[in-house]
Amino acid sequence: MDAPTTTSADNGTSGGGGGWFTPRKQPATTPGTEQEPTEGRRLAAMRPVGRTSTADGTVPPAGQDRDPGSDDAHQSGPDRPHHAGDGAAAPQPGAPPATPTPEPPMAGHIPPPHPTPSTAPAADQVPYAVAQAATTRAQAPGPSPFAASEPLTAPTSLAQPTSLAQPTSLTQPTASDQLHVPAQRPAPAQPASPDAVLIRRTMAEVGPVADKVTSYFYALLFVRHPDLRSLFPAAMDTQRDRLLKALLTAAEHIDNKPVLVDYLQNLGRGHRKYGTRPEHYPAVGECLIGSLSKYAPDVWSGEMEAAWVRAYTTISQVMIDAAAADELRAPAWWYAEVVSHELRTSDVAVLTVRPDQPYPFLAGQYTSVETPWWPRVWRHYSFASAPRSDGLLTFHVKAVPAGWVSNALVHRARPGDIIRLGPPGGSMTVDHTTDSGLLCLGGGTGIAPIKALVEDVAEHGDRRPVEVFYGARTDQDLYDIDTMLRLKQSHPWLEVRPVVDRQGLLQLPEAIREYGPWTEYDAYVSGPPGMIRSGVDVLRDIGIPVSRIRHDSVEELVAAI
Ligand SMILES: NC(=O)C1=CN([C@@H]2O[C@H](COP(=O)(O)OP(=O)(O)OC[C@H]3O[C@@H](n4cnc5c(N)ncnc54)[C@H](O)[C@@H]3O)[C@@H](O)[C@H]2O)C=CC1
Structure with a gap:
């Protein structure tokens, strides 16, 4: 989503008011209690989740706590992309809204307020x-x-x-x-x-x-x-x-x-x-x-x-x-401190953050991210690892042209910076009630959630066959190939096949036709919208029912600009 954003309304409220609708149930908190009052306390109380602090109080490089296949442990490798983008021309903070003056509201249009x-x-x-x-x-x-x-x-x-x-x-x-x-x-x-x-x-x-x-x-x-x-x-x-x-x-x-x-x-x-x-x-x-x-x-x-x-x-x-x-069960958002920032290519960074409170999620999901430089502008990114014992979260971010959030995360963020995270979302998760194989297509930074899925299967000890096709435009764009190959070395049930575009002649989805059969596999597709679309087409064409194809919302990808 951000990683797939899932589309996301990167902003929003609801509201407007005429009084013709009255909420049936009001949350227990009073307006504002979720935000300002707790904000200072939470920032002040930023604490490690899991074991991340060293004896001297410093935070060790995230990779030290990870398993061999983690992003943090990874080095080398070209890299690349991420998400659909962050938006149009970067605005100036505080810039006035681009909204026209409305004509006078139509009188008498909204029914009278409903009292109870x-x-x-x-x-x-x-x-x-x-x-x-x-x-x-x-x-x-x-x-x-x-x-x-x-x-x-x-x-x-x-x-x-x-x-x-x-x-x-x-x-x-x-x-x-x-x-x-x-x-x-x-x-x-x-x-x-x-x-x-x-x-x-x-x-x-x-x-x-x-x-x-x-x-x-x-x-x-x-x-x-x-x-x-x-x-x-x-x-x-x-x-x-x-x-x-x-x-x-x-x-x-x-x-x-x-x-x-x-x-x-x-x-x-x-x-x-x-x-x-x-x-x-x-x-x-x-x-x-x-x-x-x-x-x-x-x-x-x-x-x-x-x-x-x-x-x-x-x-x-x-x-x-x-x-x-x-x-009743979760904060409206989490603060998270950047503990590791690794530039894999000129425009792709792997960031690891430590949330201020435990952050429950499932491998394959994504969250929304707000940086301190663009208040209230949220973008989606997938978790690039399955849940970890140290509570750290890793994201792959590609800076895209005019992408406010992505450029801030890739080129501006540094360890010690505090970002905010929204709740987890997305259903591109592993069904552990079956032992079907997993056919995974990861294009560009879309490899992030695929890696999380592989880790998830590994942690469940399922030994299910997992086949990963990792697509990129050039060798240099396979920024996480070392990590994926390390995972493959550790897990005999895992196959990883890099697919580099041959001048547009062969793109990721088509490459899976050269292998198979895949009819007994569940398919996972993660990458740019065009890849998801053609990926779903190819998968259906080779006999995988659409009910066994999972991917994040293309809309979210588009919205994650
Ligand atoms: N950062 C994250 O956590 C995640 C990002 N994404 C999305 O993944 C995308 C990654 O962008 P980039 O890295 O720039 O990828 P990219 O544009 O370089 O594409 C990667 C590969 O996908 C395939 N591909 C691309 N367009 C295709 C098309 N129209 N038809 C068939 N195959 C195609 C090609 O094999 C290409 O090499 C973004 O749209 C991002 O929103 C998706 C999931 C997670």
């Missing part, structure tokens, strides 16, 4: 299945293999409304923080509900003017609720529409409850790090309705608005419930 949670439309509108899931989930990320059947990728771009009945292509960009879950679940083959029909009608109408809708939405939000501005990055140009896209994506999938609940719960949990509170949701809902009604005047009606209110109420409630449940 119990009578709020939300409570009644949340389907049982959704409500139940919202209260029973939010536990550990879980190994949740998600079987990928058709990539029901979220819809995406405002300009391209999609149908649940028609799995969208992997090319669809989406938004949100943990949007990758929906991309890999099957869509129910049932007729769209009346609300879904209305919502899609709106989407089709606003699609051609998506940019205007986005600009207006944020302008409205910040003008009406200036207090929410501080929850967003100073420069909004590259991520201003992620929140809106996430909401629209969710609304469009309002019929697909299993996918929607997973997605929204991740979204709700992920929004804790932005400081999002339940009371922010009505503000966002009001501005969402205001924006849509303004730009879809020909189809907008009371019936249409009611459908959106119901959808948003459901969406909000699931997010709020997930965040509240998460509050």
